[in-house]
Amino acid sequence: MSSRQFKDSVYGQFARIGxxxxxSRRLELLDLLGQGPRTVxxxxxxxxxxxxxxxxxxxxxxxxxxxxxxxxxLFVTYRMADTxxxxxxxxxxxxxxxxxxEVEQVRRRYLESRGAMEPIERAELMERVSxxxxxxxxxRPREEYEAGHLPGAVSVPLxxxxxxxxxxxxxxxxxxxxxxxxxxxxxxxVDLLSAHGFTATRLEDGVGEWRGAGxxxxxxxxx
Numbered sequence: 001m002s003s004r005q006f007k008d009s010v011y012g013q014f015a016r017i018g019x020x021x022x023x024s025r026r027l028e029l030l031d032l033l034g035q036g037p038r039t040v041x042x043x044x045x046x047x048x049x050x051x052x053x054x055x056x057x058x059x060x061x062x063x064x065x066x067x068x069x070x071x072x073x074l075f076v077t078y079r080m081a082d083t084x085x086x087x088x089x090x091x092x093x094x095x096x097x098x099x100x101x102e103v104e105q106v107r108r109r110y111l112e113s114r115g116a117m118e119p120i121e122r123a124e125l126m127e128r129v130s131x132x133x134x135x136x137x138x139x140r141p142r143e144e145y146e147a148g149h150l151p152g153a154v155s156v157p158l159x160x161x162x163x164x165x166x167x168x169x170x171x172x173x174x175x176x177x178x179x180x181x182x183x184x185x186x187x188x189x190v191d192l193l194s195a196h197g198f199t200a201t202r203l204e205d206g207v208g209e210w211r212g213a214g215x216x217x218x219x220x221x222x223x
Contacts, residue, residue, distance in 0.1 A: 020064035021092065025049065026057045033067060034086050034208055035140065035179055036147030037079040046141075090212060107181070114187055119204040120175055122213065128173075135168060136203075137161075137176045139189045148207045148217045150177065155221070158185050158192075165196055173199045180206030 028047050044054035061067045066085050069078045097103050128134045136153040138145045145155040156164045174193050178185035186202040193200035211217045
């Protein structure tokens with residue numbers, strides 16, 4: 001093998017990863033899998049795609065060794081291949097945020113259109129939780145909560161929140177979080193809580209950001 005053939009070969013292998021993530025749909029699927037394993041059908045529902053399209057994207061990611069799939073009866077459950085994939089996706093997002101002003105422009109425009117207030121900061125939340133001043137709600141699907149959640153957070157999936165309001169303390173602020181700064185579930189939760197007279201805000205961090213900061217993440221059910 002010549003030097004040229006060696007370089008073409010090794011960079012060609014690197015490019016397999018680039019090609020696999022050169023799709024907004026596949027990046028979203030990786031983001032969802034960062035919350036925990038999912039069946040193809042569940043991924044399709046959460047990503048707003050058809051099952052065949054979702055399956056195709058997952059096959060591309062699998063060929064690049066970014067995800068793994070395991071058949072259980074009629075269903076195939078996918079998960080990230082390992083923690084390095086999550087680290088890579090977080091680094092890719094961070095690079096885009098630092099190099100592309102359009103990312104912040106799109107985010108800011110969307111938040112302003114929602115009338116969203118500034119989120120609570122991580123350090124402030126930790127202090128207020130330690131003083132028992134806030135109720136922290138994890139509004140992701142329950143299986144994501146069980147795969148990993150913030151200490152002290154209560155699992156109340158967004159679809160169940162309206163029926164849970166009577167169990168919340170009205171004299172205590174409610175902080176909702178979901179999958180991170182580009183997830184809208186927490187925004188929807190804050191809108192619902194505010195409409196029913198609660199003082200509510202959101203945390204932009206998800207479990208990935210919390211874990212990336214070296215903070216404790218808890219697994220298992222709360223109730």
